[in-house]
Amino acid sequence: MKINAVIIDDEEDSIVVLQTLLKKYCSNITVIETAMDIDEAYKKIIKHKPQAIFLDIQMPGGNGFDLLKKFKKIDFDVVFVTSYDKYAIEAIKLSALHYMLKPIEVEELQEAAKRIERNAYWRELQNEQLRNAIPNIEELEKRISLHVKDKVEFVKLIEITHLESDRNYTNVYTAANKKYTSSKNLGEYEEMLKHYDFFYRVNKGCIVNMNYVEGYSKGEPCFIDLMNNHKQEVSRAKKQELLQLLKLNSNPKNMWT
Numbered sequence: 244m245k246i247n248a249v250i251i252d253d254e255e256d257s258i259v260v261l262q263t264l265l266k267k268y269c270s271n272i273t274v275i276e277t278a279m280d281i282d283e284a285y286k287k288i289i290k291h292k293p294q295a296i297f298l299d300i301q302m303p304g305g306n307g308f309d310l311l312k313k314f315k316k317i318d319f320d321v322v323f324v325t326s327y328d329k330y331a332i333e334a335i336k337l338s339a340l341h342y343m344l345k346p347i348e349v350e351e352l353q354e355a356a357k358r359i360e361r362n363a364y365w366r367e368l369q370n371e372q373l374r375n376a377i378p379n380i381e382e383l384e385k386r387i388s389l390h391v392k393d394k395v396e397f398v399k400l401i402e403i404t405h406l407e408s409d410r411n412y413t414n415v416y417t418a419a420n421k422k423y424t425s426s427k428n429l430g431e432y433e434e435m436l437k438h439y440d441f442f443y444r445v446n447k448g449c450i451v452n453m454n455y456v457e458g459y460s461k462g463e464p465c466f467i468d469l470m471n472n473h474k475q476e477v478s479r480a481k482k483q484e485l486l487q488l489l490k491l492n493s494n495p496k497n498m499w500t
Contacts, residue, residue, distance in 0.1 A: 257324075296321055
């Protein structure tokens, strides 16, 4: 089966690379159009009606999900091709959607091409999964405002590794190894973050983003290792629940099932 596809990416070099790889290694896919922004992509998809699109997430004038929300019915296969942050990727995986990371590996591309062809027979089900996934992925884009000296910075929740109590203040640490001091206390942040199941209060003075837990010690006391060489002790009352959550978090649903 021949599959007509559109590549959507704001980087021309990335488009050229993907076109070249598809032409060389995936004979079942023909690239009929390319686009570099949301509006252009929408018009070309409407006009050419491809069976599949290769979609970057971060785009000028919106993101890839903004493009998908323009369609009442998504009657084409979607493969996310991105170097986007790892936790949006986790959400994509957990929603059983297709994605490939840049730089693209030939084997992954060939596997994606095969699955696009097979998916032609159950695309309606996959597109329902996609519509259900979009709000969950966008939720990860939410930011909090942090006051830094004479200005306010906005930090994505998914970039926060952990929050530490400092008396009536809270120190907020990020994956970029930045530290912000907030006038809110830790209890206020716990209330703010209670709807995000990847944040967990491991002791009286610390909330961690479990996606950044790199390991933990056995025995008592139990310590967890976080990104950027941070370490936190886990209270005895929290240990079993935390370890169970970490096990669940380390076994994401296979995106290809």
